Amino acid sequence: MRIGQWLAVVGLALPFGIGCAAGDSPDTGLDRFYGxxxxxxxxxxxxxxxxxxxxxxxxxxxxxxxxxxxxxxxxxxxxxxxxxxxxxxxxxxxxxxxxxxxxxxxxxxxxxxxxxxxxxxxxxxxxxxxxxxxxxxCHWPRGFGLLSAGLDRAGFDESVATQSDLATRCAEAEGERLPxxxxxxxxxxxxxxxxxxxxxxxxxxxxxxxxxxxxxxxxxxxxxxxxxxxxxxxxxxxxGPVHMMRDMGPANEAALDLWADWAAAHDGEYHFGSTREEVRAGVEDLVRRSAEKPIRIGAFEVDEHDLPLVLFTGLDSPDQYTMVAEQWRQLRDAADDKPVDISEELNKSLEFMISARPEDSSPQMAIMCGDVEAPRDPEWYWRNIEAARASQPVFGAFANNLTPCAFWNPPAEPxxxxxxxxxxxxxxxxxxxxxxxxxxxxxxxxxxxxxxxxxxxxxxxxxxxxxxxxxxxxxxxxxxxxxxxxxxxxxxxx
Missing domain, CATH: 3.40.50.1820 (Alpha/Beta hydrolase fold, catalytic domain)
Structure with a gap:
């Protein structure tokens, strides 16, 4: 599928009736389910x-x-x-x-x-x-339906192609049930x-x-x-796949600041830097390096599309700061070509995000794309990504990126x-x-x-x-x- 070509899934626009609240009307046809x-x-x-x-x-x-x-x-x-x-x-x-x-x-x-x-x-x-x-x-080749757009136009175009492919696979595998x-x-x-x-x-x-x-x-x-x-x-x-996602950008940058403060206080153990600014600079540098050369760790190659998600998945609780630091150190060491024994937690995370094992997150996209229609023009997302980079250097390209919903048929119900x-x-x-x-x-x-x-x-x-x-x-x-x-x-x- 070319970028910008939209899915046409047979049956996705069928109208829905609204189920009655208790099945108390004899002509709803739902009594056998309620009883x-x-x-x-x-x-x-x-x-x-x-x-x-x-x-x-x-x-x-x-x-x-x-x-x-x-x-x-x-x-x-x-x-x-x-x-x-x-x-x-x-x-x-x-x-x-x-x-x-x-x-x-x-x-x-x-x-x-x-x-x-x-x-x-x-x-x-x-x-x-x-x-x-x-x-x-949907039998996706990757596990997660969300990814960062990367650092430049070439990375963004690559993410557009990936999301288009994921949506196509859902239409082919589950088109009859998706509505x-x-x-x-x-x-x-x-x-x-x-x-x-x-x-x-x-x-x-x-x-x-x-x-x-x-x-x-x-x-x-x-x-x-x-x-x-x-x-x-x-x-x-x-x-939905746009406003709720965009809200996450500033919130995750703020959480990254807090983690950077914590990491700076533990510089003797992790050596990420002794100030927030040094820790953040190291994070941004590793993302840039992963764009130039994907990080080989365990059975995976981690690039700029998935590396920010390692932070995103860990920064939703201060109880996970140590886990995030240990995972980030493993990734940094792997980027430096040092031998790394990948932790069970990082292996599971990358296994899900990159290789779709043991399962993918296509049900997530089926629900969200089936609920709320997303803008379809990739240029709209690109403009938002570029506008967010200065204030959201790590998460702006993630929170503002398009999802498979950009290639989905409109929801069957309002x-x-x-x-x-x-x-x-x-x-x-x-x-x-x-x-x-x-x-x-x-x-x-x-x-x-x-x-x-x-x-x-x-x-x-x-x-x-x-x-x-x-x-x-x-x-x-x-x-x-x-x-x-x-x-x-x-x-x-x-």
Whole structure:
């Protein structure tokens, strides 16, 4: 495919119907899904089995406007409540989009107080197209659908060709199903799960993209929404492959500054430089060197398209600063032709990004591209990249680059407009590198009855269950326990 030639996928523009909230109308054709009996069994996942969970598959329509047509299955897990104290069901999503969530509630449950955990059936779920839920597989030659544009026009043109190829492969492998792998359909699936579990309403915990899914669910099924907690939130007006991504550029440059300060304080161990400026100069130099000569490390060749992503994947938590430093030292040593024993963590990261093992992230792109249309003109992205380089020397070419969505057919349904008064608790760090603080504020405005818990001065993405903070944890547990939002917004400190 030539650069600038757009995909034409048969069937991608088919219209969708909007599923009814509870299947309570006899002519919806959805009653058989809402009323299905579930057969629980062992999950055959060590983490879930050790937690005492059981798993089952829920049958849902591929296309909710054609409920008599093809079906798919959605895999869910359940850590059961104490029957004597049960007060509800909590559904969940770990983000991505495209993140498998079958075992997610094991981690979230560990952050709950014992009385809260005993009060709910904790439901993990692989969203449609992901993991065990009739997965999308575009058979990509690389794992990650996001990459940096590189340092010059030649690098950008190379990234355009790569993204075009990834989109073409998805169209050829999954074109018939792609229109239906969307957030709106996952929200519909959640309501089928709710009914199959025998619940009138469901509570919900979602992080990252999972906050967007939760917000869409409250918009589509407000009467089925109970206690909603949205951690590290996406502004629904900025969700998608452009605005949400561009927000990450300045946030990650700021996080890189903090890591550079930390690395400078540990110069005796890592020798990256004794000041922030020296550390950053070394980072930028290694990216330039990787453009001239890809870094050979382990079984991989790492160039300027993927090297910034090593930092991006590690800078979303201060707990990972040591890991980032060790990985960066390995890459620098490899660039200097020194012998390197690649760490297990770096090997796994590069294996996923570069070689698509054990699987690729095509479900992520299927969901995001299926939800929101992206600009199609490569020159639009190039102008944004060039404008960002001065203030974002490491991440500007990543955050402003195009994705496979630039070569996707338009979404089959309009993007969901979220504006409602369903009560919700929003939890957000001011230093979040993935879903930036302004995104949390945007969701707070869209959910007019929400309250917001702000964690100040911590560059952390996903707080409850990942980063211990008693102020945040107390607020989340209290809401799940009592169902009463704080009287006002709350600010927590590290």
């Amino acid at each position: 299905q009996a579930l057969e629980w069994k062992s999950c055959d996942v060590a983490k879930l089995d050790e937690a005492g969970a059981q798993c089952t598959d829920v049958t849902v329509p591929l296309d909710y406007s054609q409920p008599q047509g093809k079906t798919i299955t959605v895999a869910i897990s359940r850590i059961a409540a104490d029957p004597a104290h049960k007060q509800g069901v909590i559904l969940s999503n770990p983000g991505g989009p495209g993140g498998p969530g079958l075992d997610f509630m094991v981690d979230v449950g560990a952050a709950m107080t014992p009385d809260v955990k005993a009060s709910y059936d904790l439901i993990g779920m692989d969203p449609r197209g992901v993991g065990r839920s009739t997965p999308v597989n 239906y792998i969307t957030t709106r359909n996952t929200a519909r699936d959640m309501d089928v799960v709710r009914a199959a579990l025998g619940a009138e309403k469901v509570s919900y915990y979602g992080t990252s993209y999972g906050t967007y899914l939760g917000a869409v669910f409250t918009q589509m099924f407000p009467e089925r929404s109970d206690r909603i907690v949205l951690d590290s939130a996406v502004d629904p007006e900025r969700y 993007t969901t407009v979220v504006r409602n008064a369903v009560p919700a608790l929003i939890v957000q760090s001011t230093g979040d590198t993935r879903t930036t603080y302004n995104n949390g504020e945007g969701l707070h405005r869209a959910l007019t009855a929400s309250r917001m818990v702000t964690l100040r001065d911590v560059p952390i993405h996903w707080i409850f269950g990942r980063y211990q903070n008693s102020c945040v944890y107390d607020a989340v547990n209290a809401y799940f326990r009592d169902g009463t939002l704080p009287a006002t917004d709350i600010t927590c400190t590290k």
